Amino acid sequence: MAELADETSNIKIQELQPKLIEHFEKLITTNKLAHAYLFSGPEGIGKVELAQWIAMRLFCTANEDQKPCGVCGECQRILSGNHPDIVSVKPEGQSIKVDQIRFLKSEFSKSGVEGSQKIFIIEKAESMTASAANSLLKFLEEPVGNVKAFLLTENKNQILPTIQSRCQLVNFVALSQEKLIQNLLNQDILKDQAQLLVHVTESTSHAVALAQDENFTEMTNQVWNWFSRLLKNDAESFILVQTKLVPFAKEKQQQVLMVDLMVLLARDCLLVRYDRKEQVSFSNRLTEIGKVTQMISDKKLIAILDGCLQIKAMLQINMTFQSAIEVTTLKLIDL
Ligand SMILES: [Zn+2]
Structure with a gap:
């Protein structure tokens, strides 16, 4: 599955979060940047x-019109993750461990690295173990x-209050679906496809990556x-799971x-049944959805939507994906 495109998404950040860019531009120009920020918002929001x-x-050597150029040596090293004064930490496996924070601190105590300014970025900060969080706190x-x-x-609620209180909180607000669809149409994505994508992601760059990903099409x-x-x-649906x-x-x-796609299909069936065709996610399958929906009762439609929603809960209690879908398939075929 496609990850967020790194270099292109950097250029898009000004489209994705224009207000935040403006806000930070002002802070940097007036020398009021705080020393620690907590960025909170859904995946793929920038x-x-x-x-x-x-x-x-902060590092760009060109900085024309108060904007980084994206092409100078400094910008390039930042974009490729190779800048010696910028250290990124992300979870190794399920969590960010205390050794990773120790490594971060040792990197920052090294003298002689270019310039005096240093930046560190901790992704998925909620995944820090308690000892990692405590170690960071002192820092x-x-x-x-x-x-x-x-x-x-x-999820800022999963961040220790002691850490939260030492950071400036920045909430990232999701784009409206209309705005997101417009962004996608501007990038030559078909309307049907855009209509589905805005239901599975809130991020323009993530939606574009999915649109270009053959795996996603095949998965769908x-x-x-x-x-x-x-x-x-049809009992074959059980075999198809594996x-x-x-x-x-x-x-x-x-x-x-995948579970999101299942829920969306079940929701589409109900929307078609209740004559809300214009709201469906899979608008390219409207006719087929209409046909299969005709054959089943309201009661079963609701049971299917409920069953798909419950798969999420099953995954949260660490049931395997295969078991969760198989159990649900058997239960729903049986109705
Ligand atoms: Zn630059």
């Missing part, structure tokens, strides 16, 4: 990109030299294949995406 933009803004309290810290999280087809057979009480769905669901992120 948190990493904004932190990189600020780093470029936030007594930073060495000119250090700027950016902690990024999807296979989810439809499973779903339409399920509606017809043979056609599981291969697309190796990563947690892909699993969540």
Whole structure:
């Protein structure tokens, strides 16, 4: 599955978060940048990109019109993750461990690295272990030299209050679906596709990456294949779980995406049944959805939507993806 495109997304950050860019531009110009920030918002909303933009803004040797150029040596090293004064930390496996924070601190205590300014970025800061968070806390309290810290999280409530209180909180607001669709149409993405993408991501760059990802298209087809057979009480839908769905669901992120697609299909059926065709996500499958929906009762439609929603809860209690879908398939075929 496509990751966020790094270099292109950096250019897009000004479209994605124009207000935040303006805000930080002002802070930097007036020398009022705080020493620690907590960026909070959903995946793909531009948190990493904004932190990189600020780093470029601080290090760029050109900085024309108060904007980083994106092409000078400094900007290039930041974009490729090779700048010696910018250290990024992300979870190794499930969590950010205390050794990673120790490494970060040792990097910052080294003298003689170019310039005096240093930046660190901690992605998924909520995944810090308690000892990692405590180790970082001391560092936030007594930073060495000119250090700027950016902690990024999807859920600020999972960040220790002691850490939160030492950071300036920046909430990232999602784009409206209309605005997101318009962004996608501007990038030559078809309307049908845009209509689906805005239901699975809030980020323009993530939506563009998905639109260009053949795996995503194939995954979407296979989810439809499973779903339409399920509606017809076709026992083959059970077999399809292992043979056609599981291969697309190796990563947690892909699993969540697939379940989202299932929920959207179930929701589409109800929307078609209640004459709200203009709101469906899979507008390219409107006719097929209409056909399969005709054959089943309201009660079953609601049970299917409920069943798809419950898969999420099953994954949260660490049931395997395959078991969760198989159990649900059996239960729904049986109705
Ligand atoms: Zn530059």
